[in-house]
Amino acid sequence: MATFLLLLFLLSGAASDLIVVTVDPGDDVILPCRAADSFIRAVEWTRPDLEPPEYVLLTIDGHLDPTHQHPSFKDRVELVDRDLKDGDVSLTLKNVSSIDNGTYECRVASAGSRRRRRSIRDSDPMRIIRLQVPEPAGE
Template sequence: MFILTMPSTAAVCLLLLWPVASGTAADDLTVVTAHPGDDVILPCQANDSSIIAVEWTRPDLEPPKYVLYCSDGHCDPTHQHPSFKDRVDLVDRDLKDGDVSLILKNVSSNDNGTYECRVKLDSSRRKKRAIIDSEPIRTIRLQVQNSSPVGRYHGLAAGVPVGLILVAVAVVGVLMYKRHKNKRSGQPAADDDDDEALGDTLV
């Protein structure tokens, strides 16, 4: 068995470089990750541009399960789940070029779940119900993740030049070495001398 090993520092660097928010597809399921407060786009592209209605649902919700239903450029909130009120929209309400991607604003952990996208084509003129009886053309898994300590350290490090960090580490190392050397030789450390001088001044 081949086992890949690496120094811990290299492993940490790889973790820091790993994208926090990304989309990956596997078995027709797209995973989108985000952090609380983000605005995210759940992508969905129809092969046919003659779309008259689009429906986004979340099957794991208690009824009503509708995230958004739009027909002919107008969105109908009648069957919409209350948690998505005023937080969702389509990237393009005109449904040009088959783009029916969903915008979800200010996400939270409550938005974790599976989202399904369905469309109704111009050949089907039934508009009575806000339900599209067809298989989803896209399934999205949204994962809203809290920032990890690694992510926070990454953000901190990103704002500080690498050279400055190395200089600071070098200075601390030199000071610790000199302090240790002075103690071993019996000489008082520099800060001890300062403390004595300060005491004499106060007296």
């Protein structure tokens, strides 16, 4: 698992690059994202293909905001570094299954930013990750 995570970070080049991650059902996965600014006010992880368009994870001023979190991610996601040290805003997704297949986007608002939630979502993502969870063999 540690080798897999190291590979994920080595593959995470420029922010505009699409990263494709394949993980087995039942495993946990880290979706890497790093902000240039270490003073972070808000972190938003979304999946644009979800209906209704709710968050995978939204944290503001260090506090998780579950108000508009998509129910399929409740109690299954967390930031790797809750203290957001060194700009690490990577997401841990636990116990993945085929319903987690999709494109994930990471956005960040720095502490100096006065962006509201809507404007964070309207900004370009810092990282785009395509998660692939194949069906188990024999099903």
